[in-house]
Amino acid sequence: MATQERGVRTQVKVLEAAADVIDRRGYASASIAEILEVAGVTKGAMYFHFPSKQHIARGVMQAQTGFEDIPEDESPLQSIINLTHHLALRLQDNVVLRASIRLTIEHGSFDDVEPDSPYHWWLQRFTRRFLLAKGAGELRDGVTPEEAAETIVGSFSGIQLLSQVLDGRRDLVRRITLWWKHLLPGLACEEVLPRLCPEGTLDRVVKPR
Structure with a gap:
């Protein structure tokens, strides 16, 4: 032992x-x-x-897969928002997650690491969460969980990279909040939209400047 x-x-x-x-x-x-x-x-x-x-x-x-565990909100869509804020905060203070993301982006530097696996893993997790949101009647007509998941994973990757280049990720939480403010009207049905908080509802989420 x-x-x-x-x-x-x-x-x-x-x-x-x-x-x-x-x-x-x-x-x-x-x-x-x-x-x-x-x-x-x-x-x-x-x-x-x-x-x-x-x-x-x-x-x-593979350490990326350990960062999905957060308190769930009653709203599946709010839980998705909260998860992206949680990841933004962890990118600021957790070197393992930062390195994991960097490796995923720099996959051209090596051959044997199956670089698309983290993307596939996150696509599956976000698709599952959007399926819950659809089942709860939170998504607009025409929004599919699979396409919504691809949009979130792809655009989050770009936003965190932009934040890293421009401000060392110090402004990442603010950028994630602004991203959701623009994105939610196209995802959430009208009666749900006023109840959603783009800033996230986790205790550690910092309000944007």
């Missing part, structure tokens, strides 16, 4: 160190030597769990 726990701790150290290096330098410039230095583990210990740099990158990318 102690050996197993040490193995888990080693994996966590390597993934967190790799995330730190990749977030700062990108995948192509991230070296195994620097990852080892930041992690404080031996090369043998790292290679026991991760046979290559590509395997480390895969582990970092």
